[in-house]
Amino acid sequence: xxxxxxxxxxxxxxxxxxxxxxxxxxxxxxxxxxxxxxxxxxxxxxxxxxxxxxxxxxxxxxxxxxxxxxxxxxxxxxxxxxxxxxxxxxxxxxxxxxxxxxxxxxxxxxxxxxxxxxxxxxxxxxxxxxxxxxxxxxxxxxxxxxxxxxxxxxxxxxxxxxxxxxxxxxxxxxxxxxxxxxxxxxxxxxxxxxxxxxxxxx
Numbered sequence: 171x172x173x174x175x176x177x178x179x180x181x182x183x184x185x186x187x188x189x190x191x192x193x194x195x196x197x198x199x200x201x202x203x204x205x206x207x208x209x210x211x212x213x214x215x216x217x218x219x220x221x222x223x224x225x226x227x228x229x230x231x232x233x234x235x236x237x238x239x240x241x242x243x244x245x246x247x248x249x250x251x252x253x254x255x256x257x258x259x260x261x262x263x264x265x266x267x268x269x270x271x272x273x274x275x276x277x278x279x280x281x282x283x284x285x286x287x288x289x290x291x292x293x294x295x296x297x298x299x300x301x302x303x304x305x306x307x308x309x310x311x312x313x314x315x316x317x318x319x320x321x322x323x324x325x326x327x328x329x330x331x332x333x334x335x336x337x338x339x340x341x342x343x344x345x346x347x348x349x350x351x352x353x354x355x356x357x358x359x360x361x362x363x364x365x366x367x368x369x370x371x372x
Contacts, residue, residue: 174287176265177279180218182210182255183250183307184271185226185242196219196288196354197271202364206354211235211272217281223261223271233348249328251319258316269309274363277350283342286308293340300348303308304341306330308351 184197184207197207215221223239225232225358226247232239240260242252250268257266267281277283282299288296294315298308309329316339322333339350343352354360 173345176264177219177263178217178267178268178285178310179220179222179257179261179263180208180214180223180224180281181240181253181261181268182214182269182271183224183253184232185224185253185256186247186249195278197233198231199272199354199360201360202356202367206274207232207235207271210269210271210276213235213274213278214267214269214280217254217278220269221259222260224256228339240300241244241351244323248323249324249330251328251330251333254311255316255319256312256314258319260301261313263309264313266313267310268307272355273308273351273353275350275352276308279345280308280344281310283344284308287340287342288312288314295334296342297334297341298344298351299341300344300351301302304331304345305351306334324343 198205201209221237223232223237225239226241229239240246242256244252255266268289269276284296288310295309295311298305318336327333354363
């Protein structure tokens with residue numbers, strides 16, 4: 171993208187505790203012999219101009235993938251908004267796209283479609299939606315939302331939907347690729363996806 175205003179930093183959100191995965195670092199759990207974060211890097215990385223990883227543990231293991239690793243500015247695993255804040259603080263470019271570390275099959279045109287909607291609408295943030303389900307950790311926002319986000323977090327806010335309510339947000343339908351947003355929350359789901367992976371189109 172030659173226009174600097176349209177250059178995009180991407181961040182993979184891997185900063186959670188992994189409670190439902192048994193308290194292990196979810197992004198480093200293996201699917202068919204590869205860490206989940208490696209699957210996300212493969213699909214998400216080509217869509218952005220710079221890629222960051224937000225992680226609050228095992229930073230050295232994430233650094234092996236060759237991208238900057240950023241930790242939350244807020245302690246105690248404060249959730250995806252804390253990861254977004256860290257990425258906005260560290261981003262090189264004026265637009266920031268997010269994806270979670272546990273969705274290995276995310277759409278290959280995710281960022282393009284979010285960017286088209288953000289540009290057309292002039293909104294602060296574009297977020298993916300599948301049918302009637304918002305996918306808030308798949309979004310594209312302008313870096314100038316940082317002051318609003320920091321204030322929200324400093325006041326104790328953690329819920330994504332309540333912060334979104336303070337912004338101009340455009341929802342982008344991905345009904346045609348709903349399965350691409352499948353995320354892996356626990357060991358049983360990981361085992362299931364590994365079993366069916368040879369039969370699915372990625």
